[in-house]
Amino acid sequence: MVDSKVEQPPAVLDIHDMTVAYNRRPVLWNIDLTLRDPGLIAIVGPNGAGKSTMIRAVMGLVPMVGGDVTAWGNSINRERHRIGYVPQRGSVDWDFPISVFETVLMGTFGSLGWFRRPGRKQRELTMQCLERVGMQDFAKRQIGQLSGGQQQRVFLARALAQEAELYFMDEPMAGVDAATERIVFELLKSLSDEGRTIVVVHHDLRSVSEYFDEVVLLNVRVVASGPVETTMTDANLQATYGGRLTILDRMAEAVQRQVETE
Numbered sequence: 305m306v307d308s309k310v311e312q313p314p315a316v317l318d319i320h321d322m323t324v325a326y327n328r329r330p331v332l333w334n335i336d337l338t339l340r341d342p343g344l345i346a347i348v349g350p351n352g353a354g355k356s357t358m359i360r361a362v363m364g365l366v367p368m369v370g371g372d373v374t375a376w377g378n379s380i381n382r383e384r385h386r387i388g389y390v391p392q393r394g395s396v397d398w399d400f401p402i403s404v405f406e407t408v409l410m411g412t413f414g415s416l417g418w419f420r421r422p423g424r425k426q427r428e429l430t431m432q433c434l435e436r437v438g439m440q441d442f443a444k445r446q447i448g449q450l451s452g453g454q455q456q457r458v459f460l461a462r463a464l465a466q467e468a469e470l471y472f473m474d475e476p477m478a479g480v481d482a483a484t485e486r487i488v489f490e491l492l493k494s495l496s497d498e499g500r501t502i503v504v505v506h507h508d509l510r511s512v513s514e515y516f517d518e519v520v521l522l523n524v525r526v527v528a529s530g531p532v533e534t535t536m537t538d539a540n541l542q543a544t545y546g547g548r549l550t551i552l553d554r555m556a557e558a559v560q561r562q563v564e565t566e
């Protein structure tokens with residue numbers, strides 16, 4: 305029983321009754337989700353389930369039809385400066401003429417305030433972040449001249465430079481090789497060990513239990529959410545993905561997809 309006299313600290317993120325529609329067609333319906341503790345949280349669901357839309361709506365990039373979102377007990381708009389976002393690689397214009405260094409430096413702008421230019425502190429932080437993702441030697445390179453995995457690492461470095469407490473990342477592992485995937489996850493783990501909350505749209509069901517503390521199973525609605533072991537049940541996966549698929553089928557499918565991309 306919960307003792308009502310013991311006050312709980314406000315949740316890191318609280319989504320209440322969120323509905324999002326494109327052209328009047330709802331793609332997310334009455335989403336309720338509370339993330340109380342820091343850690344690594346995967347959002348999992350089939351193609352078109354609304355995973356990207358959910359984090360884009362939380363970031364204020366897509367309007368909500370209804371509902372509200374708070375972070376640390378305040379309106380999310382008031383807390384934007386504490387929140388970082390790593391978009392899907394495919395949604396970015398990589399031909400934009402900007403160097404790796406400048407891209408990461410932009411991550412520090414949020415802490416600068418209006419009209420202030422980045423100084424030595426921000427430049428040093430930028431280099432440190434590039435070193436953390438092993439991209440320091442590419443600082444002067446244009447972002448369009450990087451491989452997919454390198455672009456992904458630069459985006460992570462930019463997120464690190466934000467020094468946010470809550471991150472939303474849209475498939476940071478998409479199209480990267482196994483070595484880069486490891487680097488990315490080690491980085492995410494170290495962020496969560498520092499007490500941050502990282503919400504990741506993730507496709508590979510095989511690695512959910514290996515990497516994540518909690519999982520949100522999404523398909524237009526939140527089917528289930530909570531600790532990975534108790535949430536990734538066959539029944540919940542069937543409810544999320546439909547059909548008769550069990551976790552073993554999903555794993556086999558994921559393995560097959562991996563083989564095809566290699």
Ligand SMILES: Nc1ncnc2c1ncn2[C@@H]1O[C@H](COP(=O)(O)OP(=O)(O)OP(=O)(O)O)[C@@H](O)[C@H]1O
Pocket residue numbers: 326327331349350351352353354355356357358
């Ligand atoms: N800008 C848009 N205009 C209209 N419909 C959209 C738009 N963006 C997404 N949708 C639709 O909204 C639904 C949810 O899309 P979303 O990209 O959020 O799904 P997802 O779970 O991230 O999918 P995936 O795993 O394929 O990346 C899909 O049916 C998609 O076609």
